[in-house]
Amino acid sequence: MKKRILGKKGLEVSALGLGCMGMSWAYGRPSDEAESIKVLHHALDIGINFWDTAEIYGPLTNETLLGKALKNKSRDQVIIATKFGFTWKDNNDNTEIRPNGMDSSPAHIKESIEGSLKRLGTDYIDLYYQHRLDSNTPIEDTMHTLAELVKAGKVRHIGLSEVSANTIRRAHAIHPLTAVQSEYSLWDRGVEESVLPTLRELGIGFVPFSPIGRGFLTGKITNLSDLDKNDFRQTLPRFQGDNFEHNINLVKLISKIGEKHAATPVQIALAWLLHQGKDIVPIPGTRHILYLDENAKAVDVQLPDTAWREISDLLSTFRIEGARYPESVLKMVDKSD
């Protein structure tokens, strides 16, 4: 697998990472642990060494899973990215636990990192992201605490997730950021307006999450009823009823372009992101070796300029219906510009 470099401090990672969230959380029942470990090891075998997790995934169990997969592996074979900053409360009723707030106070970060290191079975994290901006803690205080963790050798690189250009500037002035992670894909290009230009100006890498639209852009989800009733996507406006029926037309049009170049829609979705700049490293999530192999081939997809133009024209005219998150989740996203 080709490599890419994130940020000016130079974190080298595989051109595609592996999103690990779905193995434990958000998309229906957690996968079988042994199966997930096979997927994680297969990722390493094919050169995908950039694993993305978070304290909230599970909560906690996704980091524990990665810790198990890391046993008997040399630590430097894997670049581990994890995140802190959400709070949650156990429902005690077998329903899936969702975040109920944010806490990026220095005391909470210091507690979170110790838990993450323990669960991952390591003494350092390669890339430690704040998961969401905490409106009660100035970003400067968060960054000073993260800089202390870098000094102590517990963290190699610092990142932020779903933040505005303004927050990125304030944070980067305290300590260099290596990467920002936010949603970006063929059906969500909000970061193009101010986030991406700011990252490029400051030399910070970008990690698109949900790069295949939480599975929608594969074209393999044909109906919401295909998904588990606890699946987070059941709550997302753009997956609902008429929105779904309308939005699937984008996937059909992308598929047609892909067919002319022997590429599947998921490969076009990932190749398009990689084509947006060498500073971009998407982290598609999957629980299946078959899908992982399909996705990995996206790095070798070569389209002629005419095909890129065709996709670009399509994106400028096709209007996606429905928000990417329900209102309650959108409220947690930093809009401080």
Ligand SMILES: NC(=O)c1ccc[n+]([C@@H]2O[C@H](COP(=O)([O-])OP(=O)(O)OC[C@H]3O[C@@H](n4cnc5c(N)ncnc54)[C@H](OP(=O)(O)O)[C@@H]3O)[C@@H](O)[C@H]2O)c1
């Ligand atoms: N920072 C944040 O706030 C944030 C938010 C969301 C996600 N993330 C991170 O980003 C990662 C990726 O995002 P995501 O998982 O939300 O969405 P995604 O990568 O866009 O899509 C994942 C979904 O696509 C399916 N899929 C993947 N490859 C496929 C293929 N070739 N054919 C058919 N289906 C395929 C997966 O199915 P299976 O799982 O069944 O294989 C899964 O349901 C997450 O794992 C997580 O690490 C971060």
